[in-house]
Amino acid sequence: MSKKHLLIVFHSQSGTTGRMADAVIRGARHPDVDSVEVRALSALEADADDLLWCDAFILGTPENFGYMSGAMKYFLDRVFYPCEDRVAGKPWAMFVRAGNDGTGAISSIRRILTGLAVKEVQEPVLVAGDFDETRLRECEELGLTMAAGLEAGVF
Ligand SMILES: Cc1cc2nc3c(=O)[nH]c(=O)nc-3n(C[C@H](O)[C@H](O)[C@H](O)COP(=O)(O)O)c2cc1C
Numbered sequence: 001m002s003k004k005h006l007l008i009v010f011h012s013q014s015g016t017t018g019r020m021a022d023a024v025i026r027g028a029r030h031p032d033v034d035s036v037e038v039r040a041l042s043a044l045e046a047d048a049d050d051l052l053w054c055d056a057f058i059l060g061t062p063e064n065f066g067y068m069s070g071a072m073k074y075f076l077d078r079v080f081y082p083c084e085d086r087v088a089g090k091p092w093a094m095f096v097r098a099g100n101d102g103t104g105a106i107s108s109i110r111r112i113l114t115g116l117a118v119k120e121v122q123e124p125v126l127v128a129g130d131f132d133e134t135r136l137r138e139c140e141e142l143g144l145t146m147a148a149g150l151e152a153g154v155f
Contacts, residue, residue, distance in 0.1 A: 003036060004035060006028055006054060006058070008021065008058045008060070009050070010060030010072075011044070011060070011075075020060055021095075023143070025040045026140055026143065027142060028040075028144065029147075030143075043074065055150055056149075057118075058095070059095075060094065060095045061096060062105070076113075092119065093121060093146055096127070097127050
């Protein structure tokens with residue numbers, strides 16, 4: 001059976017979103033899910049070919065100035081037109097790290113992805129305020145849920 005493809009694209013400047021990404025990747029690569037190939041990339045290196053390659057994707061960003069990070073915006077700027085009309089219906093989810101809010105990052109990503117007609121299938125994992133290690137478990141679950149759901153064909 002050919003493998004399904006899960007793409008994880010994230011950005012982190014000072015490392016905390018990166019720790020969330022590590023947990024998401026760990027969940028997505030759970031040994032029980034063996035027919036999903038996971039590709040994890042920085043938002044600065046991922047491109048339209050990666051988004052076209054995947055069957056589902058997860059985005060991770062800090063909130064900066066009430067918006068997604070500049071690097072995540074740079075990714076979406078580069079993929080939007082090459083992927084328009086070619087990714088409709090793909091399942092996706094996001095995780096967000098914020099100093100105290102996070103709603104601006106979430107809404108800005110949703111607004112752009114609405115234009116790609118992709119389908120958000122999980123609630124975002126938002127870790128705001130002091131970094132709470134126990135929330136990494138939710139990140140791991142997000143990765144596992146997306147991978148297992150893709151494998152089972154539930155999305
Ligand atoms: C330039 C800058 C702007 C920020 N703006 C916001 C903001 O608008 N809202 C918020 O809740 N946190 C804001 N923060 C806090 C970051 O979201 C927080 O430090 C986060 O942990 C950074 O993630 P990282 O460790 O993955 O780089 C800002 C941080 C920086 C450096």
